Amino acid sequence: MPHSKPKARLFVDAALGPGAGVGLDASQAHYVERVMRLAPGDAVLVFNGRDGEWRARLEDGGGKRRALAVDSQTRRQAAEPGPWLAFAPLKKTPMDFVAVKATELGASRLLPVFTRLTAARRVATARLRANTREAAEQCGRLSLPEVAEPVDLRALVAQWPAGRRLLVAEESGGGVPLARALAKAAPGDHAFLIGPEGGWAPDELDALRKLPFVTAVGLGPRILRADTAALAALACWQALVGDWHDGPPASER
């Protein structure tokens, strides 16, 4: 079955094109051989965020170094212009969760932000990147979200790019209902900012609300955990503004 559906999909760094060879690192080799139990000749999909998605075959290599031989392109590279997600760092499990789910929900950039009441003081960005990579492989994205190095809230807003709106999740009930804020939104160039479990310090929120690029948005009457709020905001964005709004083109199916 030369064209059976590939069982594995891998993000790689190498350039992709007809006849290209792609070396696998130790964890990828383990995954294809031990977890997915693929044999030489079996098909794998690969993408690198630049050259689209390609069909490749596991090579019958001697020695320890496993490699793929690239065959043909299955999808052309396309822009994935989802919103940015800025968020106060969380404990390990909910932060893993945010990285995975934000990738599935099409965020284009993850920005950890220290706020006054943020409990965490460090961010394992390498771990966040590993989470986004695995999620992108599984959900079919053509690129990984960029994981930014953490910054303080003050630095985030001081360097804010012109033309990108920042929707700040406000837990105290004063914000514009999310669907109403999104109904006016144009595609692209949005970001969400989700505060820490401890909430916003009052003067932080006052300062944010005065910024011309900020809209404070409300996520209903229940108190959502930070990870729930992040997910809910991204899902609503995709449903109302992003690529869920109309079905994908038939040619993609």
Next chain:
Amino acid sequence: MPHSKPKARLFVDAALGPGAGVGLDASQAHYVERVMRLAPGDAVLVFNGRDGEWRARLEDGGGKRRALAVDSQTRRQAAEPGPWLAFAPLKKTPMDFVAVKATELGASRLLPVFTRLTAARRVATARLRANTREAAEQCGRLSLPEVAEPVDLRALVAQWPAGRRLLVAEESGGGVPLARALAKAAPGDHAFLIGPEGGWAPDELDALRKLPFVTAVGLGPRILRADTAALAALACWQALVGDWHDGPPASER
């Protein structure tokens, strides 16, 4: 500070009214004394799903049995008519996650459903209930979602209540985009059905689509894990149809 903000909020079984006494079980006593470090006289909020939310004080009881003395009502009981969430059982961690997040997102009933490609064969409903209880305490709900005993898909649809629409998440791209399906929806009387990680068997999905109360809905071009799909659907429902759509009444703030 007789009216400091209570640090703990507990779901209890007892009837609530002025002067009522409420015994705490061992885990609640541990939580208020050891985790929250409350002392006799400290305030606690309590709710039971029937009598609204009340302010109570931790009593200075001798012996091992801890109790609360109920003071005054803080919120009247109100209906919480969120959608039902029917879902194929998942592994422990994502299922915990679905129970917690669905509670925060206002689901009124959780229904585990066995489908053809569901890997799990048992559901720890007691664990699901414990998760919904803790989440309801933390997010400020006045009731717990009901956790139904698991049923087969065939039984679910055979017993389906008249007048409730069932929105089935379809991963293959043929469904109505979620926002479009919800734009036509009236409040109340909806349910979502989320299939297993293995997806729908083709004949299952065909049979579902033929049912007069079913709408197959699409959640965009990326392949969402089942837990992500459940959350995303509930968040969009609340934003577009439910209680996020307009801000809560000012009197509630």
